[in-house]
Amino acid sequence: MSTYAQKKGFGATLWDFLTTVDHKKIAILYLIAGGLFFLVGGLEAVFIRIQLAVPNNDFVSAGLFNEIITMHGTTMIFLAAMPLIFAFMNAVMPLQIGARDVAFPFVNAVSFWLFFFGGVFLNLSWFLGGAPDAGWTSYASLAIASKGHGVDFYILGLQISGFGTLMGGINFLVTIINMRAPGMTYMRMPLFTWSTFVTSALILFAFPPLTVGLVLMMFDRMFGAHFFEAAMGGNTIIWEHLFWIFGHPEVYILILPAFGIFSEIFSMFSRKRLFGYSSMVFATVLIGFLGFMVWAHHMFTTGLGPVANAIFAVATMAIGVPTGIKIFNWLFTMWGGSVKFTTPMHYAFAFIPTFVAGGVTGVMLAAAAADYQYHDTYFVVAHFHYVIVGGVVFALLAGTHLYWPKMFGTMLNETLGKITFWTFFIGFHMTFFIQHFLGLWGMPRRVFTYLPGQGFETANAVSSFGAAFMSVGVIVMLINIIVTSVKNVKVGNDPWGDGRTLEWAIPSPPPFYNFKQLPLVRGLDAYWIEKMEGKKGMTPAEPLGDIHMPNSSFLPFIMSLGLFIAAFGAMYHVDKVSWALPVMILGLLITFGAMFTRSVKDDHGFHIHKEELMDDDDKGVKA
Amino acid sequence: MANPQLNSGNPRVDIEYRRRKNAEEMRYQVVSFALMIFLTLIAFAAVAIKGFTSWFTVPFIILLAVVQVIFQLYYFMHMSHKGHEAPSLFLYSGVLVGAIAILAFSTIIWW
Incomplete structure (x- = not known):
């Protein structure tokens, strides 16, 4: 008999998740961990807005404010947005291409645990002598001068979680190249899979510069090197370049999957094929390509000289072209469609004007000469929150509603979902629209307070009030999740009724082997084609046979735990404490021991036999 | 990725074809191996022979290295397939x- 229908105790469930290599369970782990870090980062945002709500406030001190803004940025980018995107990639991408798992299920688990322990390590800084306080960009001249261990937490934490991200990206690339179902050509892949592919390529090329930068910074801070110290013959600008060679592709790593989620939503709920599919693919690839040529627009005022500034300004503006192609394609997808305003569609609809606003300020900032005025003001803060919240966070919230039934088998409440949307949407614009003006009036970013009579009071109060609305939206969503989970009303294969791609052709949540028989893909929107021809499900591409599955393993957890322990040793080694070096060696021994065990112990996985699969049919479980 | 399309179904044709293909492959590998040894010798010579400035030898050796990487990828790691x-x-x-x-x-x- 099959094992997945049994009722399990809490301990067994926990052990199952600690050892799982199943992409759907790893997706849930990413969703939970990323969601928790999202709440932490959100709490930090609320503290920032409380501090800035009135002039001369002393809710937090200047030093603590620096720690809060640093951790808000770092947490939101690395520990909330990226893992949540990885959650959807893990949950949906293998289903969309008709695969039974990712190419390397074990590595997938390693990726998650590395990210998780890196994130926990970074956040432990709050309790161990102070968080990093050099900004999320951690510019070298600030970071090297920073006292205490804050920046060390940043370096080691990001290094560990960065390994995980890099492995995850490679895993997705290999999966998409090699594991597409019969008939699933590249130009029949759903847009979310395409954006996963391009995003993974960006991760592959963008994370190594960050790794290099972090290693150099680690040597500067912990082992007495001087790569970034001008007085010792180093060059502090190198960090800025390395960081932004990573950092600019990073923002496309965040936004491209968001575009992918919205593309799915637009075509699903307009009940229409995505307009201009091939130009969407082209635009996605082009954005990914151009993303590597523009990093220096973050450094216009560093003094690169007019020629370099001009080149990077023009390259930056060029990105507006493929993005514009996408915007028009989404509009044309809705045009003439039978639009259904579900919660995900609300987010998608609101995303277009919001993101266009963020794009317009982006082009303004790209004009290098004008950037000297905008630089380091709230105008920049408003711009990047318009694209990251208006683009990425909207997509994550929309994706949560859209894919919740596929991940958990239950539908989130639509009414509560729409309440979340409206409070979050209104709160977001209230918080950040006014910040454009604050910036133009001259309020610098990253200041912990301002004086009365400078003309910033009303605008800051409005902004903080908006943040409260956003918080309410998130709380309503949490209530929605709890209520839905408690009610636990199971839904069928295609709960939205408009599913177009393969993931909606199988049960929600899918059986652990995903597809009993790999489906035959006959075109773009494979499931939609079958539905339009009056079929119930996909045509199988293979006879029913044994399915080879990987075994669960606790080793990914141990491997990552080892690096987590070693990081403490490396960090306190600077203080010349006696236990630091043994701890570092112990941690590395654990990691390498686990890797060695994995290498020498043969683990061939197991087979689900044909007879068991046929048994499931009798119980009414379909695949 | 090792050329699955080589199988034609006819065992006799298949073996003939493979033998010819393998011989051709072997010839390329031997030639590129010899060339790589030769390039390495030139690199050593560029340093050993007096009269060249480092402004010539360093870019020259880097150029030879690039050529070797291409040989390695295309003939030994089968990227030409x-x-x-x-x-x-x-x-x-x-x-x-x-x-x-x-x-x-x-x-x-x-x-």
Whole structure:
């Protein structure tokens, strides 16, 4: 008999998740961990807005404010947005291409645990002598001068979680190249899979510069090197370049999957094929390509000289072209469609004007000469929150509603979902629209307070009030999740009724082997084609046979735990404490021991036999 | 990716074809191996022979290294075969990204 229908105790469930290599369970782990870090980062945002709500406030001190803004940025980018995107990639991408798992299920688990322990390590800084306080960009001249261990937490934490991200990206690339179902050509892949592919390529090329930068910074801070110290013959600008060679592709790593989620939503709920599919693919690839040529627009005022500034300004503006192609394609997808305003569609609809606003300020900032005025003001803060919240966070919230039934088998409440949307949407614009003006009036970013009579009071109060609305939206969503989970009303294969791609052709949540028989893909929107021809499900591409599955393993957890322990040793080694070096060696021994065990112990996985699969049919479980 | 399309179904034709193909492959490998040894000798010679400035020898040796990498990839790691489109796409993208970074570093940071 099959094992997945049994009722399990809490301990067994926990052990199952600690050892799982199943992409759907790893997706849930990413969703939970990323969601928790999202709440932490959100709490930090609320503290920032409380501090800035009135002039001369002393809710937090200047030093603590620096720690809060640093951790808000770092947490939101690395520990909330990226893992949540990885959650959807893990949950949906293998289903969309008709695969039974990712190419390397074990590595997938390693990726998650590395990210998780890196994130926990970074956040432990709050309790161990102070968080990093050099900004999320951690510019070298600030970071090297920073006292205490804050920046060390940043370096080691990001290094560990960065390994995980890099492995995850490679895993997705290999999966998409090699594991597409019969008939699933590249130009029949759903847009979310395409954006996963391009995003993974960006991760592959963008994370190594960050790794290099972090290693150099680690040597500067912990082992007495001087790569970034001008007085010792180093060059502090190198960090800025390395960081932004990573950092600019990073923002496309965040936004491209968001575009992918919205593309799915637009075509699903307009009940229409995505307009201009091939130009969407082209635009996605082009954005990914151009993303590597523009990093220096973050450094216009560093003094690169007019020629370099001009080149990077023009390259930056060029990105507006493929993005514009996408915007028009989404509009044309809705045009003439039978639009259904579900919660995900609300987010998608609101995303277009919001993101266009963020794009317009982006082009303004790209004009290098004008950037000297905008630089380091709230105008920049408003711009990047318009694209990251208006683009990425909207997509994550929309994706949560859209894919919740596929991940958990239950539908989130639509009414509560729409309440979340409206409070979050209104709160977001209230918080950040006014910040454009604050910036133009001259309020610098990253200041912990301002004086009365400078003309910033009303605008800051409005902004903080908006943040409260956003918080309410998130709380309503949490209530929605709890209520839905408690009610636990199971839904069928295609709960939205408009599913177009393969993931909606199988049960929600899918059986652990995903597809009993790999489906035959006959075109773009494979499931939609079958539905339009009056079929119930996909045509199988293979006879029913044994399915080879990987075994669960606790080793990914141990491997990552080892690096987590070693990081403490490396960090306190600077203080010349006696236990630091043994701890570092112990941690590395654990990691390498686990890797060695994995290498020498043969683990061939197991087979689900044909007879068991046929048994499931009798119980009414379909695949 | 090791040329699955070689199988024609007819065992006799298949073996004949493979034998010829393997011989051809072997010839390429031997030739490129000899060339690589030769290039290495030239690299040593460029350093050993007096009269060349380092402004000549360093770029020259880097150029020879690039040629060797290409030989290695195409003749020993079979990138010249069919079915290697994705690896070459990613290799060249990586080279492009690396080259842009090096170009930027050498133009606007160091000099």
